[in-house]
Amino acid sequence: MFDLLRxxxxxxxxxxxxxxxxxxxxxxxxxxxEVSTPQLSELxxxxxxxxxxxxxxxxxxxxxxxHHDGEDVFLVSRVRLRERQ
Amino acid sequence: MSGRTIVMTxxxxxxxxxxxxxxxxxxxxxxxxxxVVVDTDIGLRNLDVVxxxxxRIVYDLVDVMEERCRIEQALIRDKHAGExxxxxxxxxxxxxxxxxxxxxxxxxxxxxxxxxxxxxxPAGIEQGFRNAIAAAREALVxxxxxxxxxxxxxxxxxxxxxxDVRKARVIINRIKPEMVRQGDMLSSDDVLDMLGIExxxxxxxxxxxxxxxxxxxxxxxxxxxxxxxxxxRIAARLDGEHIPMFEPEEERSDSIMDKVRQxxxxxxxxxxxx
Numbered sequence: 232m233f234d235l236l237r238x239x240x241x242x243x244x245x246x247x248x249x250x251x252x253x254x255x256x257x258x259x260x261x262x263x264x265e266v267s268t269p270q271l272s273e274l275x276x277x278x279x280x281x282x283x284x285x286x287x288x289x290x291x292x293x294x295x296x297x298h299h300d301g302e303d304v305f306l307v308s309r310v311r312l313r314e315r316q
Numbered sequence: 317m318s319g320r321t322i323v324m325t326x327x328x329x330x331x332x333x334x335x336x337x338x339x340x341x342x343x344x345x346x347x348x349x350x351x352v353v354v355d356t357d358i359g360l361r362n363l364d365v366v367x368x369x370x371x372r373i374v375y376d377l378v379d380v381m382e383e384r385c386r387i388e389q390a391l392i393r394d395k396h397a398g399e400x401x402x403x404x405x406x407x408x409x410x411x412x413x414x415x416x417x418x419x420x421x422x423x424x425x426x427x428x429x430x431x432x433x434x435x436x437x438p439a440g441i442e443q444g445f446r447n448a449i450a451a452a453r454e455a456l457v458x459x460x461x462x463x464x465x466x467x468x469x470x471x472x473x474x475x476x477x478x479x480d481v482r483k484a485r486v487i488i489n490r491i492k493p494e495m496v497r498q499g500d501m502l503s504s505d506d507v508l509d510m511l512g513i514e515x516x517x518x519x520x521x522x523x524x525x526x527x528x529x530x531x532x533x534x535x536x537x538x539x540x541x542x543x544x545x546x547x548x549r550i551a552a553r554l555d556g557e558h559i560p561m562f563e564p565e566e567e568r569s570d571s572i573m574d575k576v577r578q579x580x581x582x583x584x585x586x587x588x589x590x
Contacts, residue, residue, distance in 0.1 A: 246499030248506070255463050255502075255510055259470050 257299045264297070264304060271295060274306075282310060289313040319350075319427040322434050322554070323452035323481070326459060327468030329439030332489040333458045335525055335534075337436040338366040339544065340456070342536040343551025345400035349431040352391065352401045354422075356448045357438040358414060361405035368395060368532020369402050378406035381418045387425065396537055401430075411444035416451070423451040432554075441475060449476060455484040456516060461491055461502040470511055485516040487550065491564050492521045504563055517550035519543050520564035 275295045282288050292311040297304055324337040334357075341353040354377065355363035364370040375390040380403065387403075394400035406413070419435075426433045437448035449455065455476050459469040469486065476484045488504050495501035504518045522543035528535040535544030536551075542564065549559050 248496070248499045248502055251463050251502050252506055252510075255466055258463070258467055259510055262467065262471060263474070 260299060260304050261297055266297065278308065279310065287313045287315050319430045320432055320454060321423045321427060321452045322432065322454045322456060323437050323448050324434060324456050324458060325437040325445065325449065325472055325476075326439060326457060326465070327441060327472040328459075328465045331458050331460045331465050332519075332525070333439070334362045334366050334436055335529065336456070336458045336487055336489060336519075336547070337363060337434055338534045339536040339547035340550055340554070341400055341432070341434045342367075342394075342397055342534045343548045344432050344434070344554065345394070345397035346536065346548065347551055347555055348399070349555070350399040350429070351397075351432045351434065352403060352426055352430045353434045353436060354403045354426075355405035355436045356414070356419065356444060357436060358405045358409055358411045358444065359407065360438070361407050363436045364392075364402060364404045365532065366529055367402055367534060369404070370532075373404045376404045376406045377422075378409050378413055380422065381414050387422070396533065411438060411442070411447075414447055416447045419447045419451040441472065445472075445475075446479075449479050449481055452481055453483065455481045457484055457486045457511075457513070458489055459486060459507065459511075460489050461496075461504070461507055466502070466507055466510055473511060473513060485514050486511055487517040487519060488515060489519045490521040491518055493564050496563070504561075515561055516553050517546055518561060518564055519546045519550075 275293065278295070279288055279290055279293055283290075289311040294307075294309040296307055298307045299305075322340075324333055324340065326333045334355075337353055341351050345351045353363060353367075355361050356377065357363075358378065361376075364373060369392050372392045375385040377390065379385045380387055380390045390403050391401040392404065394402065423433050423435070435448050435452055438444035457469050457472055457476070459465045473484055486508070488507050491504060492501055496503045504515065508515055520542045522535065522541055524535050524538060524541040525543055528538065528541070528544075534547075535541040536547045538544045546564065552559055
């Protein structure tokens with residue numbers, strides 16, 4: 232009974248163990264992608280340039296980052312567009 | 317005869333790699349294998365101290381590489397196990413004075429005379445690490461159930477695979493079962509899920525490791541030591557014996573409830589340790 236209670240506590244969300252699991256999963260997935268900061272910067276420039284060929288981009292506001300959702304890692308970008316003149 | 321060369325590595329320092337090397341080597345020798353442990357942590361040697369052989373060093377690894385002595389002259393016989401030998405690292409040189417090719421050649425020669433060549437690899441992933449893994453055909457990655465150690469272990473596993481060391485297994489060291497049960501520490505299953513490789517040993521945290529290092533006698537010689545017993549089991553698993561893996565149990569607990577359980581004959585430890 233004591234062990235069941237302890238096991239329940241150990242697996243509950245918000246425990247240090249669960250926090251460590253989540254942080255490690257995110258960190259390891261990102262490490263395994265082997266994406267460096269210079270690579271991300273270069274990607275940012277290239278993506279903005281490509282988008283700008285189709286839509287007018289306000290280059291002063293563009294966010295790029297890697298986000299984790301469950302098992303997957305997503306490249307998420309948020310780019311402000313400007314009105315065509 | 318051709319022996320097996322196994323590198324003990326970790327990425328992060330301070331996870332117990334040298335202690336694990338001394339104890340796995342001892343465990344293998346206790347099973348009547350002829351074993352040599354090679355300290356490749358040049359400039360920061362410690363394996364000699366953990367094994368209690370620091371006063372017996374005449375020649376070291378660099379002396380062998382630079383042909384100032386024969387291999388046999390650099391082999392230091394262990395005080396306890398019959399067929400366990402150490403080649404110590406040089407303390408006054410740096411890691412770059414040995415090349416990967418030199419270390420590979422040495423290991424191929426040692427494999428002719430020994431059943432196991434166990435390499436203690438320096439921490440980090442620089443040249444010393446690259447030299448050590450180039451010489452090995454198998455790897456044991458030592459980690460602790462902590463975020464930083466596991467992250468580094470994952471990086472090392474990637475580098476081992478990239479360098480064709482395909483047979484890599486993990487030793488999870490310093491597990492505190494009570495903390496795992498209370499949700500304060502990652503379990504061995506958590507660690508293995510992340511790393512995606514097989515475990516060869518789950519070693520409990522054990523104060524006897526400190527006293528054994530102080531005396532220069534590896535815990536593998538101590539049947540009362542829970543970590544020592546697990547190192548002996550690791551050696552048996554490496555030798556091909558099938559010994560089931562299980563989460564370590566508490567060796568000693570001072571909590572009131574544990575004392576009550578012991579009084580009532582409900583002590584879980586009694587049936588847990590092989």
